[in-house]
Amino acid sequence: MKESAIEDTPLFNQSLAKALSVIRAFSSRQRTMTLAEIAIVAQITRSSAQRIVFTLEALGYIRKHPQTRRFLLTPRALSIGCNYLEADPLVDCANPFLAALNAQCKESVALTEPDGLDMVYVSRFPSHEHVTIHVPVGKRVPMYCTGSGRAYLSARNDQESMEILKQSERKKYTPTTITDIGEILNMLEEAKARGYAYNNEELYIGDVTIASPIVNASGEAIAAVHVAAPGSRWTFAEASQKLAPLVLECARSISNAARNFD
Known part of the structure; x- marks a missing residue:
């Protein structure tokens, strides 16, 4: 089944997909980002980015730098990949x-x-x-x-x-x-x-x-x-x-x- 077809099925969770796209948005070229930059790189709306970043920040996967006020991943994000490697x-x-x-x-x-x-x-x-x-x-x-x-x-x-x-x-x-x-x-x-x-x-x-x-x-x-x-x-x-x-x-x-x- 093609990705576009999968996204149209009722079981597909759009919010989860967007949250994963935010985590994947960070890279060596995008180590820190503003909310607007996250929305652009993750290809989601700014309002969606705001809700997702707030949630990920509350869960400890993203934090805001106290000086620059830009968002970055935390070491907790490694737990997702670590779970795969351990399994x-x-x-x-x-x-x-x-x-x-x-x-x-x-x-x-x-x-x-x-x-x-x-x-x-x-x-x-x-x-x-x-x-x-x-x-x-x-x-x-x-x-x-x-x-x-x-x-x-x-x-x-x-x-x-x-x-x-x-x-x-x-x-x-x-x-x-x-x-x-x-x-x-x-x-x-x-x-x-x-x-x-x-x-x-x-x-x-x-x-x-x-x-x-x-x-x-x-x-x-x-x-x-x-x-x-x-x-x-x-x-x-x-x-x-x-x-x-x-x-x-x-x-x-x-x-x-x-x-x-x-």
Whole structure:
């Protein structure tokens, strides 16, 4: 059922949807906002924003800065995402293997899960060395131009992968971002054959990722694991040669341990 159709059903709670849109409105680009700004970013009326912000403030999810009088999220907002992470069996299952991979390669290792057109970071072990790109748990990245997204798509059926690519905005984040569907499909076929996918500075300049899908008992991808290799320490060729075998082994281990997960 399409989102517009769902919103027209009598069971759909508009007030709850608006409240969630207010929480999602805050980001690294919108750390603090006025009531008017919240209404614009959340795409709701100012009167709705006023009622929702008042309620969220009373519940402790939003507060008003005493000096600037601008609204910002509180640490309590983290409880929503934390509840998911605590209830997700794949995170507990994968973490020992992710930690081992992190110790082997010394670079940032992450587990991502699909949500719509994006992959979402649900676990991350940071690099032992300096990194310039901060990617917190909960961060969303598009499937079409990331190693984790391509790894996931490579282990899904062709029709689903094509539909996701067609619906994606496919914008160029960097000069090297690949946006052509045909070219991406070729990359997915190559990833399927060798077991891993990559992203060579397509989302962030100076960032290469090597990723492999985590699959269930039916061989369908349910998540992906990747290593981020900074260009300051790795060439693409080195990352492919040295990191890919480690990522493949980690993904196989997690897949075997999680074979009964949907």
